[in-house]
Structures are given as structure tokens and as C-alpha cells.
Amino acid sequence: PDAPPRYKRILLKVSGEAGVGGDKFGIDPKTVSAVAEEVAQAVREGVQVCLVVGGGNIFRGAALAETGMERASADYMGMLATVMNALALQAALEKIGIYTRVQSAIPMQAICEPYVRRRALRHLEKGRVVIFAAGLGAPFFTTDSSAALRAAEMGCDALFKGTSVDGVYTADPKKDPSAQRYETLDYQEVLAKDLRVMDASAISLMRDNHIPIVVFSIRERGNFVKALRGEGVFTTIA
Numbered sequence: 001p002d003a004p005p006r007y008k009r010i011l012l013k014v015s016g017e018a019g020v021g022g023d024k025f026g027i028d029p030k031t032v033s034a035v036a037e038e039v040a041q042a043v044r045e046g047v048q049v050c051l052v053v054g055g056g057n058i059f060r061g062a063a064l065a066e067t068g069m070e071r072a073s074a075d076y077m078g079m080l081a082t083v084m085n086a087l088a089l090q091a092a093l094e095k096i097g098i099y100t101r102v103q104s105a106i107p108m109q110a111i112c113e114p115y116v117r118r119r120a121l122r123h124l125e126k127g128r129v130v131i132f133a134a135g136l137g138a139p140f141f142t143t144d145s146s147a148a149l150r151a152a153e154m155g156c157d158a159l160f161k162g163t164s165v166d167g168v169y170t171a172d173p174k175k176d177p178s179a180q181r182y183e184t185l186d187y188q189e190v191l192a193k194d195l196r197v198m199d200a201s202a203i204s205l206m207r208d209n210h211i212p213i214v215v216f217s218i219r220e221r222g223n224f225v226k227a228l229r230g231e232g233v234f235t236t237i238a
């Protein structure tokens with residue numbers, strides 16, 4: 001029999017690309033349903049799941065600002081992109097029978113709930129997936145930071161970062177074939193070596209709150225539940 005999941009409540013962070021976009025601009029339906037299936041498996045195992053999705057498949061503030069747009073406005077566009085991605089994941093999850101709520105850091109009553117911490121906790125207790133959208137609702141941040149903050153606020157046992165690579169490497173394994181994967185790292189090493197797993201502010205928030213970060217590939221089927229059981233390939237930062 002399979003080992004039980006090691007965690008009771010976790011937050012899964014996926015970038016816009018890994019979560020909904022695939023390798024192209026906008027939404028890739030195959031990527032959305034594959035990620036929804038990974039989340040559904042975890043929920044069926046009894047794990048309480050918080051979800052944060054980025055917006056890089058549509059707009060990234062820094063890139064838009066390079067075109068001459070004011071940075072804060074560009075960042076608000078990025079945050080709106082994360083709301084669209086959240087709705088895409090919500091629809092895909094509900095299609096396969098998983099109850100969800102989207103909570104946005106920027107209130108949009110007609111579309112989703114506003115972020116209310118205690119209400120989010122209640123949803124989790126009832127087995128609903130809570131998708132946190134619009135980042136922190138503030139420009140000059142990223143969804144890595146909002147993932148870390150929500151993980152701390154929700155009392156998560158771990159922050160799972162689902163990427164297209166199966167862990168953290170000494171160098172970019174897509175460019176350098178001699179790159180080696182780390183089994184474990186400590187927060188300080190990630191910061192000192194500037195390994196760019198997540199933003200430095202996100203990593204230091206996890207360090208200060210003793211929440212481990214698990215970096216794994218969400219591209220392979222069944223990998224999320226495997227990682228939740230402590231099986232398969234991933235890098236743990238603790």
C-alpha cells in the first residue's frame with residue numbers, strides 16, 4: 001500500500017506557465033486539466049490544499065514596465081492576470097468534482113470572494129481548495145511572496161513549488177548537462193548561493209516561520225501526490 005501523505009495542509013504554488021499556460025501565451029487547456037488532476041488526487045488523499053497561481057503566461061509587471069508603462073500599473077495588470085488563471089483552475093477543478101473557492105486580494109465581488117483569512121481557513125477545513133488570486137494586492141511584489149504569506153497565514157505544513165524541473169540544481173539543467181540536483185538545501189544556502197528558487201523575500205518568510213519548501217516537477221503525472229508522500233524526486237528546502 002502507498003504511504004500516507006506526510007502533510008495535513010499545504011500550499012501549492014505554480015507559475016502561470018507551469019499552472020495554466022504551458023509554453024505559450026494565455027491558457028493551455030491540457031496544462032490546466034493536468035494540474036487540476038494533480039490537485040484533485042491530493043484532495044482525495046485528504047490533504048487540505050491552498051493554491052496560488054502566477055500570471056506570467058499573460059502579463060508580468062517587470063516586462064510590461066520595460067515597454068514604458070508605469071511599473072505600478074503594469075503590476076496591477078499582472079495581478080489581474082492571476083485572477084484569470086485562478087478562474088481557469090477553478091473551472092477545471094470543479095469539472096472533476098473538487099469544490100473550490102477563489103479569494104482575491106483585490107475585491108471583485110461579482111467574480112470571487114475577497115480574501116478573508118478566517119473564511120479561507122473554514123473552506124480548507126471543509127475540504128475545499130482555496131485559490132488565492134491577485135497576489136498580495138500590492139504592486140512591486142510577485143506571487144512567490146503571496147504564496148509564502150498565505151502559506152504562513154493558513155498554517156500550512158509546507159509550501160510546494162510545482163515547476164517544469166524536478167528540483168533545485170547547481171545550474172540550469174536545461175542549459176548545463178553537468179548540473180546536479182540537490183536533495184536538500186537550507187534556506188540560507190538558497191539565499192547565499194542566489195539559487196533563484198523563489199524570491200528572496202518568500203524564502204526568508206518561510207525560514208522565519210519554519211515552513212519547508214518542496215520543489216518538484218508538476219509536468220509528470222502523479223508527481224504531486226508522490227511528493228506529498230515523500231516519494232519520487234524533489235528538493236526540500238528547510
Ligand code: UDP
Nearest residue numbers: 016054055056061075078079135136142143
Ligand atoms: N504581482 C504584483 N503583486 C503581487 C503578485 C503579483 O504586482 O503581489 C504582479 C507582478 O507584476 C507579477 C505579475 O503580477 O509580475 C504576475 O505574477 P508572477 O510574476 O509572480 O507570475 P509567475 O512568474 O509565477 O507566473
